[in-house]
Amino acid sequence: MKLIHLLVLALLAMVIAGGCAPAAQPEAEEATVRLRVRTHDGDLLDDTAPLRDGDTALSILQQYCKDNQVQMETNAIGYVTGIDNLYEGDQGEMSGWLVRVNDTFLAVAAGEYELSENDDVEWLYSLDWGMDWGMDWGE
Numbered sequence: 001m002k003l004i005h006l007l008v009l010a011l012l013a014m015v016i017a018g019g020c021a022p023a024a025q026p027e028a029e030e031a032t033v034r035l036r037v038r039t040h041d042g043d044l045l046d047d048t049a050p051l052r053d054g055d056t057a058l059s060i061l062q063q064y065c066k067d068n069q070v071q072m073e074t075n076a077i078g079y080v081t082g083i084d085n086l087y088e089g090d091q092g093e094m095s096g097w098l099v100r101v102n103d104t105f106l107a108v109a110a111g112e113y114e115l116s117e118n119d120d121v122e123w124l125y126s127l128d129w130g131m132d133w134g135m136d137w138g139e
Contacts, residue, residue, distance in 0.1 A: 031117040035064055037083055039125040040132070044084050045070070057099050057121055058110035078111040086125055094128045098135070105135050 031051040037044040049064045058078055065072035065083070073082040080097040081088050088096030099110050100122050106113050115121065124133045131137075 033060060033115055033117070033119045033121055035060060035121050035123075037061075037123045037125075039086065040127065044086075051115060051117055051119075055115050056111050057101055057106065057113045057115060060115060060121060061110075061123060078109060080110070080123065083123060083125075091125075091127055094126070096126060096129075097123055098126055098130050098133070099123050100133075105130065 032048040033051050033055075034046075035049045036046045045064075047064070049060050051060070052063075055063075058074070058080070061080070061083075062072065062074075064070070071082065071085050072080070073087075075081050080099075083097060099106055099113075101113065101115070102120050124130070126132055126135075129135070129137070
């Protein structure tokens, strides 16, 4: 009987001690961006991607492609030459990849443009140096 009392007291002590522990903090929501890869035939991808500190328009694409086994290639200076086996020049001499963020074409290299939470990053396959997607080279 004494053993049962000791077990009950020990169990009660564990319950009380557990009840005094601080409540677990809810995990902070992960910052994300919307990432799209688009052609005139439709979207090759439309997804969200986790945003890490310092991510750029280029690094977010590279990490997403690596994590999801999507083929992607850049040249020595970081220009995107191919995504999902669609390369610059495949659909004419003026075709290739360009990027815009929040409906604005970048004025700097994709690897220099640092992203913010909830940005909308679009990699676009152009047939005529971006004019088919609304780029104005006079800007």
